[in-house]
Amino acid sequence: MGRKILFVTTDQQRYDTLRCNGGVLARTPVADSLAAAGIRYTRAVPQSVVCMPSRSTILTGQHPTTHGVWMNGVPLPVDAPSVAALLQRSGYRTALVGKAHFEPYLDPFGRFTENSLARLGVETVIQPWADGSTGPHRGFEHLEFATHGTAAPLHYTLWLWQHNPDAIGMYYPVLDPSFNVNDAGGGATGAPQVHDNPIPRGQYHTDWVADRTISWLNSLAADDDWFCWMSFPDPHHPWDPPASELSRVGWRDVPLPLGYPAGRAEREAILDAKPRHWRMWYDGTLVSNYEAPKHWVPATMTDDQVREVNARNAVEVELIDEAVGRVLAAVAARGWDRDTDVIFTTDHGELQGDFGLLFKGPYHVDALMRLPLIWRPAPSAGIGPEVVDTPVGLVDLAPTFCAIAGLRPADWMQGRALPASDSDAAARGFGRVLTEWDSDLFGVDVHLRTITAGGWVCTAYRPGTVHDGTEGELYDLTSDPLQRVNRWDDPASAAVRSDLLAELWDAQPPPRAERLELQAPV
């Protein structure tokens, strides 16, 4: 019997939403206790700041340039490399419960497996694998899907139809009638994607994901080794947690985030020092990506809207923390606790008011790029506790799963097993992480390449619709933790910029041989 792996992801969660990372709103005792007993990473960086490319990196252990999912709406080929497939072939029982999103949701033809399994009523389907063999879809022998709300034909929607059909319409409509991300406001402040959801807490998707995870775990034999990816759709917008839970965090008491300059003039001066798409989006003159409401203008956002979004986000974070606690209790009840590794992270962050913005897009700053990451090794392994400040990436997760399972990482993986300490990181040459952005949507294309290393974040822009390829961003994370001062053109930082750019271009991963086509907005 080997070590079991509970891999917990959330969606679009900021680093500073956990108490153990300095958060002040949500109470997260479960995550905090995992961090206290394990390894807490203070500079975990995604390889993309949107869902599909980032999740594809987690599964494949490859950068987006290599796995090919260059923006949301580009499906990961079914025969792409998968760490779950490696684990399944080595004898692990494998499941993914919750949000997958390796394939587009907007799929009226029902072409994609993720959108068809609930209708077919099967746990998985047999597909081609990267090694030329076949096996369960992406290596998972059990799949049960949920996403934000009930618009997609996934298992959670079907379950809700069967148990409380009235609740289907209680969720916020994520898309508007034109299939754009909805800008309709709600709550007390009219903030976009905020909504009072009367759904009973026990039927909310967060609890459903935990319930279904527990059900699957309880179906296993006592001596099974298992890899379970439990993937919560929250705290990604819409911010519509069960109304019964809203009193946990009163929005009027929420302090404005440190990253939100409350003065308009200060906010706009900061934006003006960044490449021009920042200010253009703020003013509503450029929509560069699908992930934020097309018709919402960030400059119209009020202080109270920032407070209410943060309050609702915190409620969702608390519900996730409690759900994880229930699953950990179920693991312990099976007698597996000492042999179970728990890894908690997310796919990318959320602007959540920083710079006067919400949601996400081509903005490579801490709001989107500094992620919560906790690895609580199986107590039987005798590792930790530690705090690791060295930059690591989500690309390092797949080899970490291999290491836990006692497998050699596959040749196609581009990361390395997470370091157990800073000294381990130094000995193994950790120190830089790459992030990339490419989008090309409705006549607007944007391209960023970023390196996080040595206490700096450096982003180079390639030519696009509103960039000529000379722009960039350079932030000193030590003296400027809020990334308010862009040092790209600062002569005093020229040497740092030059060194980081050389390393950035030298370290670019190999591109996929054939470019994958964009097939849907998301």
Place this chain on the structure above:
Amino acid sequence: MLLGGRGGGSMAVVRREIRIARDPARVWQLIGDPAALSGWFPGIVAAQVDGTSRVITTASGLRLPEQILTNDPDRRIFRYRLTAALVRDHLGTIEVREAGDGMTLVSYETRCEPEAVALMIGGACGSALHELRRQLES
């Protein structure tokens, strides 16, 4: 190619092309037969044709009515309009052209409002072209 209003108009054009190592007449046999669509378009499980009307059924269970506007074997152009509530306006155009060296160029253009739906349909059309090539070249 994906064209559209930059934050403004919601009509968009999605155009996909593919080269197939078969002669145009062979390719047109499939394109020009409106009832054959479900055989090469992933996600379409049935296509019922009645004169210039066609109703497609998708794998997700949607039944989408279409109007066939052009089916011209001489110019090898097939045009149709999706009239389902999913779209406010739609025009699909498939053109089959000789590309030399025994190759055929097939283009599939989707003009559609709203633009997000243009991408959903156009993306599916792109994968359909890949399936068409796979079938014809295998």
